[in-house]
Amino acid sequence: MLLTSRDSRADLVAGLDAGADDYLIKPFDPEELRARVHVGLRVLSLQDRLSEQVAELQAALAKVRQLAGLLPICSYCKRIRNDNNYWEQVDSYIAHHSDTLFSHGICPACFDAVNAEFEHQ
Numbered sequence: 001m002l003l004t005s006r007d008s009r010a011d012l013v014a015g016l017d018a019g020a021d022d023y024l025i026k027p028f029d030p031e032e033l034r035a036r037v038h039v040g041l042r043v044l045s046l047q048d049r050l051s052e053q054v055a056e057l058q059a060a061l062a063k064v065r066q067l068a069g070l071l072p073i074c075s076y077c078k079r080i081r082n083d084n085n086y087w088e089q090v091d092s093y094i095a096h097h098s099d100t101l102f103s104h105g106i107c108p109a110c111f112d113a114v115n116a117e118f119e120h121q
Contacts, residue, residue: 002020004024021043071093
């Protein structure tokens with residue numbers, strides 16, 4: 001904040017162009033100074049929250065990119081090798097790396113195969 005006795009419009013513009021976020025002319029009103037400081041604090045708070053949200057979005061984007069990339073998957077059991085070189089179920093891996101929730105069921109072809117297997121026993 002620039003506090004000065006220079007009161008021309010050109011001085012105000014020059015001060016703001018030089019990097020000041022606000023400009024007050026002497027003599028100043030203490031209540032106006034307090035109000036302008038509060039505005040500055042609100043702007044700083046908004047910048048902090050924006051920075052936090054940007055960091056959260058960057059982390060989410062990294063997870064999406066990881067899911068969109070090449071996944072090492074076993075051709076037999078369909079497990080995925082994670083970043084720690086452990087093998088885990090596809091649904092566990094995806095749930096860990098995204099906001100996806102899974103509900104498990106059985107498709108008609110698998111249901112028929114399971115029934116056929118039990119009928120042969």
